[in-house]
Amino acid sequence: MDEKKIRKKLEQRLARSGRKLHYDREKENLRVENDATGKGVDIALSPLVAKWHERKEQAIDEVVYYVEEALQVMGRHQSIAGQEKKIYPVIRSTSFPKETGEGVSFLTDDHTAETRIYYALDLGSTYRLLDEDLLKKEGLTAQKVREIARFNVRSLPVDMKKDTVRENVFYFLNTNDGYDASRILNEKFLQEKAETIEGDMIVAVPHQDVLIIGDIRNPTGYDILAELTMSFFTSGKVPITALSFTYEDGKLEPIFILAQDQKRKNEREKE
Structure with missing residues (x-):
């Protein structure tokens, strides 16, 4: 299966009266758009x-399910009033668009060199990323939204599954509530x-529905974590990053595990 065949499959399943489908060859994106609203x-x-x-x-x-849900939501007006408990931060890759298809900026914050924070209104089976236009209509400040979202994410359960492999301990949070990565x-x-x-302590958010914490006690642990992270990254509905992060003194720093392994190898050769 190549990109051309994938595009044809999507076009066949998403074509509807009142919709416009446009392929951007340069970005390798297929845009599905409502004719009436744009x-x-x-x-x-x-x-x-x-x-x-x-x-x-x-x-x-x-x-297809995600697109259909998203287009349906876009056709309705979402009011934040009375739904403040449903506002959460979401983690996305830094390559994720910073504005809507109509050119309206999303509310975002820098996070790491690999990740960026967005804010979303949970709508049940889908969500709406908050943008500047919606905040103005609702009379909300960006700072207020940030405070609400950070408070709400702290209320989410953080029960993790544990697995030990070659003396290294790995913890997995995978509730599939759409905000597993947000627990970071x-x-x-x-x-x-x-x-x-x-x-x-190594932390990974390969896609939005998983958070991995590794207690890495020997060099083999880095290899295992790299394989785990790449596997999750390629299978997730909303991929974030295949890189992991060291966590020390309250700070997250991206780590290139192959480089780390090579560093350890060099150090052993010097001994």
């Missing part, structure tokens, strides 16, 4: 090809976890 969804095709080889038709089904913003949770770590 609002739409951009689908990145290259990552979808990789997912198809992993999950076959299920990968297509998930994208729960500073108290990370600090408490750091107190239990015996080796190096």
